[in-house]
Amino acid sequence: MELTPITERFILHWGEMGARWGVNRSVAQIHALLYLVGRPLPADEIAETLSVARSNVSMSLKELLSWRLVKISHSMGDRRDHFETSGDVWELFKLIVEGRKQREIEPTLAVLGDILASPDFARETPAAQQRIRETREFIHTLTAWADEMLRQAPETLMKILKMGARVHNFVRGAKEDKEEK
């Protein structure tokens, strides 16, 4: 398949961004391609379109499958697996956040919990103890909140985001809400 300059630019930029955030460049590019194309593609075609080795595509798709960002589908009269991704950005965002949470945040909380439970912990300076506790608390609060947010439907989330300012007012008592222009 031939890419338009626009599609190509999108995919290349996505690859770069992925790389900066710790996602393999090929993985990010493949995902961007599937996202833009919007229909299931066989691995061959992905390899050819992006000019990467067939085996690289295979590994990358495996990773995307494990993140649940792509699904396998089949078409009649074609033995090959085809791969597609959701066209809903919110859906994708949720899956990505959920994945990173499980793979990185939870191990971090485990390490911090371990440290706090260690008999040596009491021998740290009071200031260091305090910081470690606060760090754990912070990560914990943040992820609990993220869980809560991601449980909402996309439309609800959208509303929440778009009313950022009002949330602030709400927290402060909500009664000045009606005074807004």
Add this chain to the structure above:
Amino acid sequence: MELTPITERFILHWGEMGARWGVNRSVAQIHALLYLVGRPLPADEIAETLSVARSNVSMSLKELLSWRLVKISHSMGDRRDHFETSGDVWELFKLIVEGRKQREIEPTLAVLGDILASPDFARETPAAQQRIRETREFIHTLTAWADEMLRQAPETLMKILKMGARVHNFVRGAKEDKEEK
């Protein structure tokens, strides 16, 4: 300076996490060290404590300074620069998010804006056009919201996070709020 096993574990884990999120491992370790120690340290001592080259510390501190995550301070009778970081996790989080936003999100929005403004854009399939537009909109909404949140004081943010569930109710009309247990 000699590290306790606990401090060491914290610093090493922090380094790993940083690496996964696209932050240089040394940079993350140095930051973790300053965070736990809680007082200004000269570059020498950082190098010695973490067993990395003095020059590496110099470069890493430069990066941390550019992110505004560490500050230089001086002490009487010592010509050397000393470096310290905020002990407030929230403060640190804000600085990190702000930094990444400027360095990565804004360029991405620029690329997407460019694409949307390009004369070639109209030649993409309607579905692809739609996806690109939605992607830009999504990133835009999310960062506008993040800006709003980060402008709040830490205590306000804390409250917002801790009442995740109620925010949901608020969005849906807020009237069932009083029915909570």
Add this chain to the structure above:
DNA sequence: CTGAAGTTTCAGTCAAGAGTGAAATTTCAG
């Protein structure tokens, strides 16, 4: 001014991990 203390720069080395392609494995039509 001068040299000692402190700091940064930079060319070179090294390690981690991304990407390749041949070989092994799996799947299924006939």
Add this chain to the structure above:
DNA sequence: CTGAAATTTCACTCTTGACTGAAACTTCAG
């Protein structure tokens, strides 16, 4: 069953970027 098509695995190569240490530069006390 069998072999052709599809896919995956894996040992290897290559690239990127982290890290080092020597040299250059800056600052300041005396």
